[in-house]
Amino acid sequence: MSSPDSCRTPASFRDPGGFLIRRDGRLFRVIYKPWVPHVQRFLGSAAARKFVAAGSFIPTHTLDPAQLEPFWQQSALPHNSENTEIGLLVEHEQVAFPSFPQEWPPEMLYSAGRLTIDLALALLEEGMGLKDATPYNVLFRGPNGVFVDLLSIEQRDPHDATWLPFAQFERTILLPLLASREFHVPLDQIFLTHRDGLEPGELYARAGPLQKLIPPVLTLCSIPTWLRGRADAKGNSLYREKRVGDPAKAKFILESLLKNLRGKLENLKPGTAKGSHWSDYMASSPSYTPEEFAAKETFVRESLAQFPPRTVLDIGSNNGHFSSIAARAGASVVSVDSDPRLMGELWRSSRAQKLDILPLVVNISRPTPAIGWRNQENPSFLERASGAFDVVFLLAVIHHLLVTDGVPLPSILEAASELTRGIVVAEFVGPNDPMFRRILHGRENLYEGLNTRTFEACCQPYFHIVRSIRVGESDRWLYLLEKKSNG
Amino acid sequence: MRVLSVRRSIAFARVALRGAEACCTTVLWLAAFERDAHAYVDPGSGTLLLQGLMAVLFGLLFYVRRFWRLIRPGAKVEEEKNGVNRTEDQ
Numbered sequence: 001m002s003s004p005d006s007c008r009t010p011a012s013f014r015d016p017g018g019f020l021i022r023r024d025g026r027l028f029r030v031i032y033k034p035w036v037p038h039v040q041r042f043l044g045s046a047a048a049r050k051f052v053a054a055g056s057f058i059p060t061h062t063l064d065p066a067q068l069e070p071f072w073q074q075s076a077l078p079h080n081s082e083n084t085e086i087g088l089l090v091e092h093e094q095v096a097f098p099s100f101p102q103e104w105p106p107e108m109l110y111s112a113g114r115l116t117i118d119l120a121l122a123l124l125e126e127g128m129g130l131k132d133a134t135p136y137n138v139l140f141r142g143p144n145g146v147f148v149d150l151l152s153i154e155q156r157d158p159h160d161a162t163w164l165p166f167a168q169f170e171r172t173i174l175l176p177l178l179a180s181r182e183f184h185v186p187l188d189q190i191f192l193t194h195r196d197g198l199e200p201g202e203l204y205a206r207a208g209p210l211q212k213l214i215p216p217v218l219t220l221c222s223i224p225t226w227l228r229g230r231a232d233a234k235g236n237s238l239y240r241e242k243r244v245g246d247p248a249k250a251k252f253i254l255e256s257l258l259k260n261l262r263g264k265l266e267n268l269k270p271g272t273a274k275g276s277h278w279s280d281y282m283a284s285s286p287s288y289t290p291e292e293f294a295a296k297e298t299f300v301r302e303s304l305a306q307f308p309p310r311t312v313l314d315i316g317s318n319n320g321h322f323s324s325i326a327a328r329a330g331a332s333v334v335s336v337d338s339d340p341r342l343m344g345e346l347w348r349s350s351r352a353q354k355l356d357i358l359p360l361v362v363n364i365s366r367p368t369p370a371i372g373w374r375n376q377e378n379p380s381f382l383e384r385a386s387g388a389f390d391v392v393f394l395l396a397v398i399h400h401l402l403v404t405d406g407v408p409l410p411s412i413l414e415a416a417s418e419l420t421r422g423i424v425v426a427e428f429v430g431p432n433d434p435m436f437r438r439i440l441h442g443r444e445n446l447y448e449g450l451n452t453r454t455f456e457a458c459c460q461p462y463f464h465i466v467r468s469i470r471v472g473e474s475d476r477w478l479y480l481l482e483k484k485s486n487g
Numbered sequence: 488m489r490v491l492s493v494r495r496s497i498a499f500a501r502v503a504l505r506g507a508e509a510c511c512t513t514v515l516w517l518a519a520f521e522r523d524a525h526a527y528v529d530p531g532s533g534t535l536l537l538q539g540l541m542a543v544l545f546g547l548l549f550y551v552r553r554f555w556r557l558i559r560p561g562a563k564v565e566e567e568k569n570g571v572n573r574t575e576d577q
Contacts, residue, residue, distance in 0.1 A: 166538045242542070253545045
């Protein structure tokens with residue numbers, strides 16, 4: 001009989017209210033006794049019903065205490081104190097492909113922030129609140145955020161007028177959005193190295209003299225930085241709970257604080273992209289005539305019809321044209337590209353068209369590493385993606401990996417075979433293609449012998465070639481590859 | 488009519504008293520009515536102090552709104568029409 005600790009998810013250790021366990025492909029949350037009233041009150045609330053119905057809160061149900069026994073022997077639990085005595089077990093619905101803020105375009109971080117504030121305001125109406133406010137509480141199903149951390153919710157003291165996660169919301173949501181917009185810092189550079197976001201002083205140091213005096217830098221960075229010395233001088237008294245006599249006044253203050261944060265968030269809402277290195281790639285590409293592009297589209301559609309997928313990974317998806325085709329064919333699509341602006345635009349269009357596309361800023365040649373305590377809090381992209389997709393698209397991306405990143409062709413195909421459960425739709429671009437020549441930068445000699453025979457030989461250890469076509473008269477070839485059972 | 492006027496004057500005086508109390512509270516807010524906070528996340532330092540100052544301002548606004556509603560009873564209706572949340576008065 002295993003104890004809950006043996007199934008405990010490695011990332012679940014920070015919350016004092018309980019932890020997550022994974023067993024038999026299901027996800028459970030163990031809740032310690034002192035937090036049970038908080039959880040039960042929320043699960044029975046109108047806010048829970050509203051947010052679950054809208055798909056914005058992870059569906060959760062409590063388990064019958066009799067169902068606890070198959071999971072562990074209660075007596076085997078390591079109890080440090082009465083605060084870690086187990087009180088309740090709930091089961092959560094799972095999000096198919098977890099993603100993290102280091103992989104999101106700014107639009108998705110904004111969306112996670114908006115969901116957090118909207119939930120906090122709804123909870124306030126029912127005498128509850130959020131005890132933390134980090135984007136890690138939100139996962140995305142397709143382009144839609146879903147709040148997953150049940151233990152973030154607590155019953156609030158009606159006389160308490162302080163929202164303790166106020167600064168965390170600014171550090172992990174507002175300041176990264178500000179850094180992205182004002183200082184062009186990509187979110188991956190922030191979240192891969194700063195678990196708890198940015199300190200106001202970090203951006204204050206980067207701001208110009210005039211910028212420091214104008215909102216949003218003034219309110220988010222300058223004033224907190226100027227107040228810091230005064231705050232530090234107050235010592236621990238600063239962290240004493242502030243209570244007001246009138247509960248209505250406390251509620252009004254909290255509501256005003258939350259609305260103030262919502263206003264700041266709206267001011268930092270990412271605008272539409274002005275174009276980027278890759279954004280006009282498909283429109284301006286000299287590689288396809290309209291007929292050739294139509295032929296490519298037909299090949300992809302026919303491949304999806306021949307092997308209807310439930311899940312698709314589109315690597316180097318650019319504007320997500322082929323992701324959209326897969327999503328319209330009924331697949332759940334994870335679409336990755338290194339360009340945050342393209343992924344932001346794809347997020348917008350997927351939301352607007354209600355397409356099941358999760359756009360992530362991932363450079364497949366340097367995929368998101370595992371990070372956090374013992375490198376176990378956020379698993380790497382490859383850990384999450386390996387074997388998770390029925391179909392993998394490698395369209396107009398292999399030559400970039402080959403030339404720009406110097407990855408050997410056999411290694412690219414081996415990686416593709418690890419990502420897919422069945423099918424790869426690949427586009428081989430030969431050295432005579434104008435786009436291939438454009439990225440060579442004088443390295444022609446390295447790829448002199450490269451042709452379709454080389455490509456097919458590299459496929460051989462991992463895939464059967466189901467069919468292939470040449471795209472018009474170009475030096476581009478499309479392949480439908482089926483993974484070998486030992487591949 | 489006279490009774491109504493007296494009642495309003497009493498209510499006015501009560502709100503004025505509460506306003507005075509609010510001013511005192513704002514001064515004492517950062518020091519009084521304190522007990523240990525059970526922070527699970529880092530509440531910051533400069534940002535927490537800023538939040539406290541904002542809370543003081545919103546606390547004052549709370550009484551200003553009450554006062555405004557008392558001298559302009561129609562304001563409550565107008566605010567409701569404008570979708571302003573008034574649950575703090577309940």
